[in-house]
Amino acid sequence: MKKIFLIVLSCMAILSFSQATEAIKFKGNISRFSDITYKGFKVLDQRQDKSIGMIPFGENKEMKEVVFPTTPQNDFKAWYDRGNTLGGNNELVLILKRLKLSTGESDGKKTLGKMDFSAQIFQKEGDKYKFLYKKDTVFTFQDKEVSELMVKNIPTIFSIFIKKAYTLEPIQNAVTLNDLSDYELFRKSNYEAFKNEQLKDGVYLDFTSFFNQSPVQGNYVLEKNDKGEVVKAIKVENGKKEKISTYKMFSYVENGKAYKKTMSGFIEINKNENGFYIIANRGDIFQAQYSNTYGMFGLIGVVAGSIDQAVKQKKMKNNDKKEIYIDPLTGEYDFS
Structure with a gap:
């Protein structure tokens, strides 16, 4: 009887844990409407803290951990492949530096939320990388359901970020994979x-x-x-x-x-x-x-x-x- 009780408690704990997550839904598109195509999309996850954030959801303010559905590499690749024709010799490489969500003050009607965002995107040619675009910033939100709003807008912000890179010519000074660990410092040393x-x-x-x-x-x-x-x-x-x-x-x-x-x-x-x-x-x-x-x-x-x-x-x-x-x-x- 005691063993059955422990099994039930364990199952309830596992179920409770599985329900305490909120997965990002990669809706919309990041299609590229031009003659230039890429043969693939890769993600290098360089986040020091892989946790996106534990924030409150719903009327009961249930604390949930925001997560990728699977992994950044799988999720972004599937999202990109869904809306783009694959081809050409080069790849797009997204370097994820930071993605953190948090909530703050509330006036009783609306709550403040922040998204700490940092990412870079490169064009990979063979074993060399050419810089396209980057963004380091903190987005501020305010809404009654601010957690839902922030999670909903994660794909929107990444979509704008990637589409912005589509419009830019890559910097011609190509670098190796090792230089990507701190590309900004590498560039500064050459300015x-x-x-x-x-x-x-x-x-x-x-x-x-x-x-x-x-x-x-x-x-x-x-x-x-x-x-x-x-x-x-x-x-x-x-x-x-x-x-x-x-x-x-x-x-x-x-x-x-x-x-x-x-x-x-x-x-x-x-x-x-x-x-x-x-x-x-x-x-x-x-x-x-x-x-x-x-x-x-x-x-x-x-x-x-x-x-x-x-x-x-x-x-x-x-x-x-x-x-x-x-x-x-x-x-x-x-x-x-």
Whole structure:
């Protein structure tokens, strides 16, 4: 009798444990509508913490562990294969760095939730890898059922991430598998902006020219308004005047000091052991009518309206500023 009782308890414990998980459902598509095809999709799971998060679900706030249905490799491959024609000589390789969910404060109606997201994607040619795209950020949600909302949007965010990579040309400097363990550090060690103490004066049209320290050629002079704000750069050569409008600039360097173009004008770029950054808030760098989710990915897309809406307006009006780093691999803002 005692043995039967123990067996029943064990079965109940196993059943209870199996019910305490919430699997990610990979719905939607990540189809590539172009002539370029890939022969496969691989995932390298480099997460130090493989747990996605134990968060509350339903009216009873039952704590469940969010999990992949099987493994990241199997699930992403099946999702990719379902919507894409396979072919060609190259593969797409997704490196998963972080995926963590957590919940926070509640006002009695809605609860805050956060998704800590970090991933990179490469094009694999033979045994070499070429960088396409990366994103390190924290997405903020607010909803009555915030846990359900976050899990539902995991495939949405990965879909936007992968589709963004579709639009980009790979960096031609191919690396080996060993370099992928810390690709960002590898790239930094090869950028002139990190190697040199002094930045070159001049106008930079994109992030790669800034980090490679290759300003626009020619003797451009910065023209400023009565407030001392740069409005354009002008070059006069052989009687011909050429100008660069500020909206075309990524940044400029004057007397060794760098300034980044933002929605609020140019903000000084600082540097420390972690990289290059500006002192700002999200309201300084994003248009108010756009969700920060879109800005973080550098595109406008369809993502659940609750993402970032919880804190967007507060951030836009908040005078508190902090260090916001410029990602040396993408030129985007790093909110990780």
